[in-house]
Amino acid sequence: MTPHSPGTDQIDTLLSIGFFAAALVVVAINVALIYAVRKYRGERGAAPRQIRGGRGIQVRVGAVLTVFAAAIFIVSIVFTGKARETPANGDSGLAAAKSSPLTIKATGQQWLWRYDYPNGAFSYYKLVVPADTAIKLELLSTDVVHTWNVPDLSGKRDAVPGKTNKVVFRADEEGTFEGASASLSGQAYASMRTAVEVVSPQAYEDFIKQQKADIESAQGRVVDLIENGEVP
Ligand SMILES: [Cu+2]
Numbered sequence: 001m002t003p004h005s006p007g008t009d010q011i012d013t014l015l016s017i018g019f020f021a022a023a024l025v026v027v028a029i030n031v032a033l034i035y036a037v038r039k040y041r042g043e044r045g046a047a048p049r050q051i052r053g054g055r056g057i058q059v060r061v062g063a064v065l066t067v068f069a070a071a072i073f074i075v076s077i078v079f080t081g082k083a084r085e086t087p088a089n090g091d092s093g094l095a096a097a098k099s100s101p102l103t104i105k106a107t108g109q110q111w112l113w114r115y116d117y118p119n120g121a122f123s124y125y126k127l128v129v130p131a132d133t134a135i136k137l138e139l140l141s142t143d144v145v146h147t148w149n150v151p152d153l154s155g156k157r158d159a160v161p162g163k164t165n166k167v168v169f170r171a172d173e174e175g176t177f178e179g180a181s182a183s184l185s186g187q188a189y190a191s192m193r194t195a196v197e198v199v200s201p202q203a204y205e206d207f208i209k210q211q212k213a214d215i216e217s218a219q220g221r222v223v224d225l226i227e228n229g230e231v232p
Contacts, residue, residue: 004152004177005169010083011155014076021072083155087170090132094201101134101168108139108146108159110185111192121212127196130204131174137167144186150179150196158183171198 003009042048089097096102104127105116115127129135139148139159149156153169171177181192199207225231 002152004172004175005154006087007083007085007154007169008152010079014079014083017072017075017079021068025068084168086136086168087134089134090170092131092201093133093170094130094204097130097133097135101136102130103136103138104129106137106139106148106159106167107142108148108185108192109142110144111181111188113146113148113192113194117208117211119208119212121208121215123211125194127194128204128207129171129196129198130201131171131198133201134170135168137169139165139167145183146185146192147182148179148194149182150177150194152177153196156182171196174198174200 003012040049040051086101089101094102103118106127107114107116112124113127114122114124116122127137137148139157141159141161143161145161146159147156148154148159148167153171154167157165157167159165175198177196177198179194179196181189183189185192222231
């Protein structure tokens with residue numbers, strides 16, 4: 001993953017800390033094992049000596065491991081908490097989102113994501129957002145549990161029927177960020193993908209306006225067809 005939002009920086013750092021902590025434990029255990037084996041090995045052919053360690057060494061090793069585990073635990077809680085904070089709006093972000101994040105509804109359904117924008121426009125599969133703007137996605141589901149997962153922008157979060165979860169992020173540059181479903185939601189879950197298209201605030205405004213006009217004209221055409229008797 002490549003972090004493109006403040007929260008994902010935290011997740012990325014945490015990932016590195018986790019990796020180095022695990023590597024440290026693996027190396028330390030192997031070094032201690034090789035040291036002990038080399039120091040206390042017996043002569044070839046002779047029965048090896050029986051050695052008993054004192055209680056002191058056990059307590060000391062236990063204490064070091066406990067402190068290490070506790071430190072990792074606390075660091076991960078702090079970092080995870082920071083990753084979930086709503087980011088501030090950037091200077092070049094959408095002016096309308098200055099005081100509170102731009103809120104968009106993301107609804108998971110088998111097997112498609114629908115996005116509802118504040119002006120009444122909606123889109124499927126592709127979410128368009130302005131760059132450098134604090135975004136709050138309200139996650140909803142109409143059927144089963146889906147997981148919204150666009151790793152470059154945010155941590156995973158579940159869309160649960162009857163509950164509203166949220167995802168916050170602020171994309172630092174324009175571009176398209178891909179996401180895939182992250183929990184099994186039925187046969188076609190593998191194809192339940194999404195893409196976040198990050199554009200300039202002006203392009204975002206233009207998109208939702210155009211999208212709304214297109215939806216209304218399509219609905220108007222359907223009404224015409226019904227009135228003309230072409231659709232029973
Ligand atoms: Cu799904």
